[in-house]
Amino acid sequence: MTPLILRPQPAADELADLLRQQGHSPVVCPLLSYLPGSELGALTERLSQADMVIAISVAAVQYASEQLVQQQTRWPQHCIYLAVGATTAAQWQQQGVKVISPTDARSEGLLALPELQAATGKNILILRGNGGRELLADVLNALGAQVSYLECYRRHYLHTDGAPLLQEWQAAGVDSVIISSSKLFRQLIRLLPETASDWLSSQHWFVPSQRTADEIHQAGFNSVTIMSGVQHDAVVAALQNNSEDITHE
Structure with missing residues (x-):
């Protein structure tokens, strides 16, 4: 397969290397990069007040850890x-x-954990980027916890003319797209010209959740595989299984 990898660096190149080892020909074009969050300076104080700390992403842990190192x-x-x-x-x-x-x-998986089911009266700090789903905080607040966010990083989406990118991807024979979030899917749709509709419809989409799959289906694209996660091994396994299915058809 020739999958298009849109996730940030260095994860994009790491995943591409693994896929090449499996015989795929990935095309890397990060549509998203990360910048330090505006609230990192308050991290140490906020941690001292927290009973529980929840990290929403790898980037949240990376930027928070770097901040702690700087503060020794x-x-x-x-x-x-x-x-x-x-x-x-x-x-x-x-x-x-x-x-x-x-x-x-x-x-939903986090909320099912017994530690969070018993969160009443706890001070919970959620480490994340700028914006995101509110479900976690809403449910924990309803359970009687005191929840606050700390912005560890900010997302910066690529803003460019999508027409040349589309031509490059078509020339490379891209046949699938690896999408790590609904936001990234929406950014891709905004970036590409209206003439990309047929090309988008021809792609096989690899997504991390039913929620993202539903959004892609609603956009009119029907060939979707839900991976077991966004981890590199989950992506490799999903593409490998799909390649085997095509071979056996």
């Missing part, structure tokens, strides 16, 4: 740490932090 301090031991998925948990574990994460790498 560490993640406090009194907190309970929870990560939305295995990849985010692994990033924290590299810092020597003991982390709890659900098998269902979504807000």
